[in-house]
Amino acid sequence: MILVLVEKDLAGDAVEVSLETLTFARSLSEAGGGVPIDAVVVGDVPPALRSELASYGVRGVHALTGPAFDAFAGAAWASGIETVLATTRSVVVTAAGTPRGGEVLAHVAARAGVPMAANVLSFGGLSPFVVTRQVVGGQALEEMQLAGRPAVFTVAGHAVEAAPAAAAGPAEVHEHSPEVAEADLVARVVSTDEPEPDLSGGLTSARVVVGAGRGAGSADGFADLLELADLLDAPLGVSRVVTSLGWRPHHEQVGQTGSRISPDLYIPCGISGAIQHWAGCSSAKAILAINTDADAPMVTRATHAVIGDLHEVVPAINAEIRRRRTG
Amino acid sequence: MNALDVLVCVKRVPDSTSELVLTEDGQGVDGRFAGFTMSQHEQCAVEIAVQVAAATGGAASVLTLGDGDAVEQLRAALAVGCTAATHVVADSQQLGPADVAREIAAVVRAHEADGRPHDLVLLGHDAADTGDFQVGIRLAYELGRPVVNGVTVVSVEDGVLTASGDGPDGHETYRVPLPAVVTVLEGGVEPRYPTVPGRMKAKKVPVEERGLAGTPAGAARVRWSLPPAAPSDVQVLGKGPEAAPAVVDLLEQLGVLAR
């Protein structure tokens, strides 16, 4: 069996990167002669989730329930996965390369005493099992041999496109409420602050997205960019640097660990175009990069570019749009 | 309140601003062409270590596993407030994350035997070069301690650690009794700059040198490679604000201006 940890969003649906991981697992299963794919889900399995997992060819859905799983604890989730692994022989345990996915799988690997490969993009041979993964922040690739069983790895976000299976699976639900050792519950979330309201206005379905990166300069550097977004009726999408520094909320992040957008036009301003950001915007039909550095990867990979300071270029664009609209 | 000796683990990694050149055998980065640094996550972990040490009247110690040059990163941490340093001399390219975790655990146990327990060990969330995303968690299992992963804000009061960071459902808080292991993501604190007296003091701190405690299993690396450069067919519309009319022409052409 190939066991895939599937993460849910607040609405109880599978997150897109988990569906991508199921798609990746399916190609692995096919290469391995049809090894069955099971999913593990923490908490209940709403009917819509179950039918989605079925459409991805999932054989069994293992739901981890009970008080030990009410709040997140990496070790407890790993302990739950061990319970599932004890039921059938597993050759692979995988998850999306999200913060949760990486954390839980590192626990699984540490407890099993096997290696873990983070941010895998593709696999080479099956025996030996060789994967290619991102290193040096995506600037280089590593071929790594995963000798341990189960083979434990996370799949880099948006490395593959999520696609349902040709034939649906039964997705039979098995509920597990395992005893979890006290030690595995010590480091658990004790409170969660309400996320900031999602004002991103549907980044994933937007026709135009205005992007902003470190080039914005500070939390106060977004006024012109927000005005451009408003003029184009477009949401703002930002780089991870911008969310890490707390300049903009996390739900606006585009990239491997954020949303994947596919607008007709993306306008990244002051974004260098690191591979993890590119993973989230590569399917934009046109890209207009605004950057001071003509050699920035975002500029060289864009369809159009303006070389210059966004704090000068963007206000000029805004003024020109207003002029043409009134004129 | 108990004075804590916080241990923070930093890794010498190639500076992301220099162009990446790999060694001929594909086993890593060719150091002759790179500048070196420690990652942003680890700089924040050092800052947190120094703050927690000050708040509990204790000390912050820094550790690295690396070749002779890695002393530079120890000195950088000493210059901003760490007061003791341990250098496990090893070729870090030959070590896998499980090896690194085992070696850090060996140092923690040795210091404890010497009467200098590290009840709080801080690491970065992921190393900027190998990006294994796991040393902190493996270390926690080596030491039999709880681990909080990927947080930005950390404080200690009365032997209890409070740590928080962004999770998928909002800002999450953990409360864990010490001893514990914590991995840090950048963004919650502003790493301080070294002062001139800080640098001078750092030069005088003796660095504890150790060899490897165990035989490394290695990194299971076959080879590193560089992704092929993407071809560019970008159309540059202009430089600076003068490009605005050409930009708006493009917006009209793409039909995204109508409202």
Ligand SMILES: Cc1cc2nc3c(=O)[nH]c(=O)nc-3n(C[C@H](O)[C@H](O)[C@H](O)COP(=O)(O)OP(=O)(O)OC[C@H]3O[C@@H](n4cnc5c(N)ncnc54)[C@H](O)[C@@H]3O)c2cc1C
């Ligand atoms: C596992 C992992 C996952 C990641 N996931 C993501 C993700 O989902 N999304 C993401 O974005 N990143 C992600 N990253 C981070 C990514 O590697 C980069 O660090 C990040 O995308 C860089 O953000 P940036 O382009 O804003 O900043 P920088 O790389 O610092 O680039 C700033 C750019 O702005 C330009 N600039 C500066 N000033 C101006 C100005 N005044 N006007 C115009 N241009 C200016 C500069 O020339 C430069 O090109 C991830 C990294 C890892 C390791």
Ligand SMILES: Nc1ncnc2c1ncn2[C@@H]1O[C@H](COP(=O)(O)O)[C@@H](O)[C@H]1O
């Ligand atoms: N050679 C090393 N020396 C000291 N600390 C290290 C070393 N390698 C990894 N670490 C620590 O472990 C964290 C996570 O690394 P990794 O799991 O390899 O991505 C890093 O941010 C460091 O804090």
